Amino acid sequence: MAVPKRKTSRMKRGNRRSHDKLSAPTYVEDKDSGELRRPHHIDLKSGRYKGRQIIVIKEEA
Secondary structure, rough: OOOOOOOOOOHHHHHHHHHHHHOOOOHHHHHHHHOOOOOOOOOOOOOEEEOEEEEOOOOOO
């Protein structure tokens, strides 16, 4: 069975674990509608992406 020759120091252990953290998702404010959306995604409220109309939004009656 493989056994480490030396004890791993707190610094080495911490540096290895530093990449395990979770980051919160990024949101940007849409320039046209002012709604929050994910970067590089279509704004679902207006159906626009990069200033172009991509999805036709049905109006609720």
